[in-house]
Amino acid sequence: MKVSTILATKSPHIVTATPEQSVPDAITALTRYNIGALVVVDDQRRPVGIISERDIVRAAAQGPALFSQTVGDIMTRNVVVGSPQDDLMVVAHTMTEGRFRHLPIVDPESNQLVGIISIGDVMKAQRDTYEGELYTLQTQILSEGDPGSGQAKDGD
Amino acid sequence: MLQPGSPDNPLRVAIVGAGPAGFYAADALLKAHGPNVTIHFYDRLPTPFGLVRFGVAPDHQKIKSVTKLFERILARPNVRFFGNVGLGRDVNVEDLRRFYHQILYSVGAQTDRKLNIPGIDLEGSHAATEFVAWYNGHPEFRDRHFDLSAERVAVIGVGNVAMDVARILAKSYHELAVTDIADHALEALRRSKVREIFVLGRRGPAQAAFTPPEIKELGELDVADVRVLPEEMELDPLSAAQLEQNPDKATLRKLEILREYAARPPQGKPRTLTIRFLVSPVELLDDGSGRVKAMRLVRNELYATAAGTLRPRPTQEYEILPVDLVFRSIGYRGLPIPGVPFNESWGVILNDSGRVLDEESGQPRVGEYTAGWIKRGPSGVIGTNKPDAVATVKQMLADLEAGKILEPTHTSDAAIEAFLRERQPHIFNYQDWKRLDALEVARGQEQGRPRVKFTSVEEMLAALGR
Numbered sequence: 001m002k003v004s005t006i007l008a009t010k011s012p013h014i015v016t017a018t019p020e021q022s023v024p025d026a027i028t029a030l031t032r033y034n035i036g037a038l039v040v041v042d043d044q045r046r047p048v049g050i051i052s053e054r055d056i057v058r059a060a061a062q063g064p065a066l067f068s069q070t071v072g073d074i075m076t077r078n079v080v081v082g083s084p085q086d087d088l089m090v091v092a093h094t095m096t097e098g099r100f101r102h103l104p105i106v107d108p109e110s111n112q113l114v115g116i117i118s119i120g121d122v123m124k125a126q127r128d129t130y131e132g133e134l135y136t137l138q139t140q141i142l143s144e145g146d147p148g149s150g151q152a153k154d155g156d
Numbered sequence: 157m158l159q160p161g162s163p164d165n166p167l168r169v170a171i172v173g174a175g176p177a178g179f180y181a182a183d184a185l186l187k188a189h190g191p192n193v194t195i196h197f198y199d200r201l202p203t204p205f206g207l208v209r210f211g212v213a214p215d216h217q218k219i220k221s222v223t224k225l226f227e228r229i230l231a232r233p234n235v236r237f238f239g240n241v242g243l244g245r246d247v248n249v250e251d252l253r254r255f256y257h258q259i260l261y262s263v264g265a266q267t268d269r270k271l272n273i274p275g276i277d278l279e280g281s282h283a284a285t286e287f288v289a290w291y292n293g294h295p296e297f298r299d300r301h302f303d304l305s306a307e308r309v310a311v312i313g314v315g316n317v318a319m320d321v322a323r324i325l326a327k328s329y330h331e332l333a334v335t336d337i338a339d340h341a342l343e344a345l346r347r348s349k350v351r352e353i354f355v356l357g358r359r360g361p362a363q364a365a366f367t368p369p370e371i372k373e374l375g376e377l378d379v380a381d382v383r384v385l386p387e388e389m390e391l392d393p394l395s396a397a398q399l400e401q402n403p404d405k406a407t408l409r410k411l412e413i414l415r416e417y418a419a420r421p422p423q424g425k426p427r428t429l430t431i432r433f434l435v436s437p438v439e440l441l442d443d444g445s446g447r448v449k450a451m452r453l454v455r456n457e458l459y460a461t462a463a464g465t466l467r468p469r470p471t472q473e474y475e476i477l478p479v480d481l482v483f484r485s486i487g488y489r490g491l492p493i494p495g496v497p498f499n500e501s502w503g504v505i506l507n508d509s510g511r512v513l514d515e516e517s518g519q520p521r522v523g524e525y526t527a528g529w530i531k532r533g534p535s536g537v538i539g540t541n542k543p544d545a546v547a548t549v550k551q552m553l554a555d556l557e558a559g560k561i562l563e564p565t566h567t568s569d570a571a572i573e574a575f576l577r578e579r580q581p582h583i584f585n586y587q588d589w590k591r592l593d594a595l596e597v598a599r600g601q602e603q604g605r606p607r608v609k610f611t612s613v614e615e616m617l618a619a620l621g622r
Contacts, residue, residue: 001535008502008533009509013518082463084502087363093402094464103463114501132540136219139539143221 019072175206177528200242275440510548
């Protein structure tokens with residue numbers, strides 16, 4: 001399965017931030033949309049960083065200066081980005097090993113942001129894949145055991 | 157207004173597309189609402205079950221047993237089937253809004269992804285999905301012609317459609333004659349001259365999309381030897397490193413089977429099925445009369461993306477593979493429904509977790525939902541549509557609870573049916589399907605086959621005496 005499968009069922013309207021935006025602005029956006037991170041983009045919509053709850057907590061630990069800082073001051077730079085064609089299994093491994101929870105997805109040609117996926121999205125997609133395979137196998141095995149009896153179970 | 161979902165005021169739902177996603181959604185709605193929901197299935201074809209009938213390979217009958225669950229749903233008194241009624245052909249979205257509180261689009265992915273290389277439209281080059289629809293007796297594809305006097309065939313892709321096509325081409329008449337393959341295809345394949353089948357993967361054996369059982373089947377064919385080139389089984393350093401870090405069991409099993417094929421001496425069977433890796437077609441070559449005579453392949457190497465996926469990129473090494481028939485199998489793609497927002501990037505209905513979104517506002521459109529391949533793109537097995545459909549139904553139930561539903565003006569089944577019959581005189585209902593099904597099975601029994609399919613609307617009408 002590809003990353004694009006996850007993007008297909010998400011709104012293409014992606015909430016982003018710019019480096020010049022204030023940190024309180026970013027906090028407002030995170031709470032308003034109930035999300036854990038914002039991709040920070042330049043004026044071409046290319047990712048230049050990411051600002052997550054974790055970045056904000058880390059900055060808050062330094063004192064109240066946070067509230068007068070910009071997103072660019074505290075964001076994580078050098079963000080790993082993915083492409084819609086990336087394999088979900090591999091991305092799951094990369095995110096778990098690298099211990100990051102959000103992956104901005106860019107168009108491989110233009111490097112423009114096309115989406116963002118969270119580790120939660122990846123885990124859910126993997127779970128659905130396994131569940132789906134299980135249902136299919138169950139249906140087959142049950143029909144084999146008792147042909148023609150309408151024994152196909154629907155998994156509940 | 158009293159919220160629908162009670163015995164006096166059932167929730168009325170239209171499910172457009174009677175394939176697996178539609179049935180799993182119906183199942184979830186029936187579990188939530190029992191008799192207090194009315195479900196009307198619409199399908200542009202006269203028969204239900206979508207790709208279970210027209211996609212799943214005829215020699216994979218066990219996979220089709222899922223229709224037993226679907227049949228039980230169709231048999232419920234509060235469920236109806238309107239076959240041969242196409243959305244965008246016989247009815248439109250506005251019509252449905254007048255009849256239902258909620259509309260679910262589960263029409264699947266009806267076309268194939270394009271491969272843009274020179275010569276791709278030469279005679280003898282076909283979409284594999286069309287070949288699949290043809291041998292499965294899809295009424296819209298029964299008149300297609302595939303020139304099986306060809307001796308050498310290439311199948312581009314290593315997904316499950318590619319595997320099905322290669323296997324059907326490699327099987328003998330006797331192996332196929334016990335399946336429910338369409339009669340016209342059985343006859344054409346009986347006279348097939350195909351001797352060499354090449355299945356072409358652009359990445360390496362560790363990245364191939366096929367499953368272990370699919371690849372194992374290819375080693376057990378009556379009249380075809382399976383062949384894998386030993387040099388293409390040597391893992392590149394990136395694949396080897398990734399497998400060491402993340403030793404996925406299914407991948408290891410696939411490699412084990414493929415290595416056995418690479419080491420296996422040919423058994424002298426009349427046909428050969430060769431699985432190639434790390435090659436991409438870059439051009440189809442013309443024989444001078446507009447027909448394919450060969451394919452130019454480039455050897456690929458793998459590189460790792462930032463997120464770790466191994467992707468192919470062309471080297472400077474080329475080869476010519478003589479072939480006279482080509483099947484492109486690089487995936488299905490969804491088609492837009494008139495009046496329903498579409499996301500061109502992924503070839504799906506524009507949606508957020510199954511709620512159809514308005515193009516301008518980006519907000520959900522009241523009462524419209526989607527499930528299955530037209531929601532997420534073509535991925536997974538039949539059962540994958542169950543969690544997918546359940547997730548959409550969860551949104552439908554939450555919106556019902558919040559009162560965000562359509563307000564239909566015509567809610568009697570009789571009024572709807574009268575309206576539909578005016579648009580499409582030849583509607584096929586569930587009773588029609590039961591009769592067709594019984595007739596197909598009876599015809600099959602005479603020949604020792606699961607069924608012999610009717611493959612045109614005219615044939616079906618005649619069988620029903622209409």
